[in-house]
Amino acid sequence: MDEEHAAAAAVIGLYRRHAATWAADRGEALPEAAWLDRFRALLPPRAAILDLGCGAGVPIARALIEVGHAVTGVDAAPEMIALCRARLPAGDWRVADMRGLDLGRAFHGVIAWDSYFHWTTRTSAACSPCSAATRHPGRR
Numbered sequence: 001m002d003e004e005h006a007a008a009a010a011v012i013g014l015y016r017r018h019a020a021t022w023a024a025d026r027g028e029a030l031p032e033a034a035w036l037d038r039f040r041a042l043l044p045p046r047a048a049i050l051d052l053g054c055g056a057g058v059p060i061a062r063a064l065i066e067v068g069h070a071v072t073g074v075d076a077a078p079e080m081i082a083l084c085r086a087r088l089p090a091g092d093w094r095v096a097d098m099r100g101l102d103l104g105r106a107f108h109g110v111i112a113w114d115s116y117f118h119w120t121t122r123t124s125a126a127c128s129p130c131s132a133a134t135r136h137p138g139r140r
Helices: 003-017 021-025 034-042 061-064 078-088 121-126 128-132
Strands: 050-053 069-077 092-095 109-111
Touching: 003 021, 003 078, 021 078, 034 061, 034 121, 050 061, 061 069, 069 078
Parallel strands: 050 069, 050 109, 069 092
Antiparallel strands: none
């Protein structure tokens, strides 16, 4: 395993071991509300949104679901996805590594709150197929 994959595995392991504590510490406050409002203003009603590194789903995905968007959340920690499923059954929750992710569909928008800071330049390049998958449905 190269150094970058070892570092990613360590981060994923950390979130797996501490999912419940992380979710409790994150809480339900939404200091990002103004940024989410700006993001949502760019989207059509009932937009399909990909939430990369969705964590436990609260508060970001919940805020999007509550206003009618269809959220697909991806996180590499199964424990985080279990929290999402329990809290927000309306979402589509997937255990997956976002690097090189291909869900075989398009999204109106992508959000990756508190995810990109874990990435190196190489990881960002590996995620470009994921970014391409977020193009507006119907566009090529």
